[in-house]
Amino acid sequence: MRGSSLSIVVPVYNESDNLRHFHAAICEEMAKLDYDWELIFVNDGSTDNSKEILLELEQQDSHVQPIFLAKNSGHQLALTCGLDHADGDAVITMDGDMQHPPALIPTLLDYWNQGYDIVQTIREATEDASWLKKLTSAGYYKLLNIISEVPVQPGGSDFRLMDHQAVVAFRHYREHARFIRGIIGSMGFNQIQVHFTAPPRFAGVSKFSPKKMLRLAVDGVFTCSTFPLRIGLYAGVASMFASFLLILHVLYETFVQEATVAGWPSIMACILFFGGMQLLVLGLIGEYLGRTYEETKRRPLYLIERGKPRDQNNRSAIS
Ligand code: UDP
Ligand code: MG
Numbered sequence: 001m002r003g004s005s006l007s008i009v010v011p012v013y014n015e016s017d018n019l020r021h022f023h024a025a026i027c028e029e030m031a032k033l034d035y036d037w038e039l040i041f042v043n044d045g046s047t048d049n050s051k052e053i054l055l056e057l058e059q060q061d062s063h064v065q066p067i068f069l070a071k072n073s074g075h076q077l078a079l080t081c082g083l084d085h086a087d088g089d090a091v092i093t094m095d096g097d098m099q100h101p102p103a104l105i106p107t108l109l110d111y112w113n114q115g116y117d118i119v120q121t122i123r124e125a126t127e128d129a130s131w132l133k134k135l136t137s138a139g140y141y142k143l144l145n146i147i148s149e150v151p152v153q154p155g156g157s158d159f160r161l162m163d164h165q166a167v168v169a170f171r172h173y174r175e176h177a178r179f180i181r182g183i184i185g186s187m188g189f190n191q192i193q194v195h196f197t198a199p200p201r202f203a204g205v206s207k208f209s210p211k212k213m214l215r216l217a218v219d220g221v222f223t224c225s226t227f228p229l230r231i232g233l234y235a236g237v238a239s240m241f242a243s244f245l246l247i248l249h250v251l252y253e254t255f256v257q258e259a260t261v262a263g264w265p266s267i268m269a270c271i272l273f274f275g276g277m278q279l280l281v282l283g284l285i286g287e288y289l290g291r292t293y294e295e296t297k298r299r300p301l302y303l304i305e306r307g308k309p310r311d312q313n314n315r316s317a318i319s
Contacts, residue, residue, distance in 0.1 A: 002113050003089025003164070005036040008105075009082030010096045011075050012054070013044040017203035018097050019053045023064065025102045030063075033106060040065045040308065041096070042082045045072035058309070070303035074212065076178050076219075079158060081302045083167055092161045098202035100159035107194060108161040117189040119161040122153055124197045140217055147227035150186040152220070153193065160184065175295055179220040222291060229288060232281030239274065246270075 008026060012019065023039070030037050041054050043066060054066040067081060079093055090112050094100035104121065111119040125134070141154035158180055162170065166189050173183050184191075208216075221228065253259050 001034075002115075005038075005088040005090075006030075006109070007038050007040055007086035007088030007091045009040045009042065009079065009086055009091060009093045011042050011044055011078035011082065012046060012050050012096050013072060013075070013078070013207045014046045014048045014050060015096045015204065015207075016046075016048045016050045016053055018201075019050060019057065021202055022096045022098060022102075023057055023061070025098065026105075027061070027063075029102045029105050033109065035109075036088075037063055038065045038086075038088065039063050040067060040082045040086055042066075042078040043068045044075070044078040045069055065308045066306075067304060067308055068306040070305040073302045074215075075158070075208070076180055076216070077176075077302045079180060080178070081304070083162075084171055085308050086167060089164050090161055091164070091167050092159075094159045097204065099198045099200070100157065101196065101199065104159075104194070104196055111192050111194065112161055112163060115190060116192045117163040117166045118184060118187070118191040120153070120184065120191055120193050121157055121159040122193050122195045123155045123157045123159075124195050125155075140220075144220055144224060147221065148182065148224040150182060150224060152182055152185050152224065156181045156185075157198075159196075163189075165189075174301065175223065176299070176301060177219045177223055177291060177294070179216065179223050182220060182224040222287060226288070228284045232277075232284065235277050235281070239277065243270075 010022070015022075019041075026039055039061075041057075041064065043051055043054055051068060054064070054068075057064045058066055067085060069078060069081065073081075082093065083091060090109065092105060092108060094102075100121070108119045108121075138154060141152060144152050145154075162184075166187065169187060169189070170183065
């Protein structure tokens, strides 16, 4: 075995109907394996009674190590908080709604023991996903891979195992707007992919509202790439070329054919086209500038209301 301790990190936002079932499933799985383990639930400002259930589970089972964030910070930052506080020789991140099957944990550990540092799972197809979600997701990953500097695997999920060394490396990434899949893809290490089919949620509905989903998608594009900024350059070169041809045409008509060029419609078309293009490019620059401003504030990524009960980063404290 490559190490003896495992941390499981689970972001939780309003999962009261799933938590007990999920905890039982993890206990069942871990009972078959010979590891010291901790189950870090990061309560991401839930507004249902998830907090009470987590406190109850903490009382019942010493493996349960909940962290309570002061407010809803979003799935990606909740995961980051869990990874910052995970002490295991290996760390598995997974969702708490049973869509990331606990039965896959032994497979992830097998690969880790074979020497892989990051075992990344790839979701084949979510059985309960709508055709619209499937289509937009497929199109999005295509676009992202065209413009992104690092490859991002379609279907890549935040269900993965990371060796402690990879977790330590990941902790150096401190940007606010983050797309963890993109960061992991760019980190190197010895990575392998495992495919799985995500079952429907055990209970409740998706906590990713269309707004949150769009935010994550936009973060993916803007944090993985500066390509959008270059759209202005390409469009500028193309339109300069087009206007050069237009000037030649005008000169030809004026001097060779000696015809006056009639034309407010063409002038309006040009003004509208270039005006639109300039606004688009300004908007893109504004997006990057706004992001740069947000990051330069260097605010904390998340605020903890109540931390892990046992000493943080004390690796020997795992039972
Ligand atoms: N989640 C979170 N904060 C949020 C939204 C979601 O911690 O703001 C958690 C949620 O409780 C779940 C995981 O992130 O454990 C994945 O969310 P969900 O299952 O709703 O996403 P989907 O599977 O629909 O993409
Ligand atoms: Mg889910």
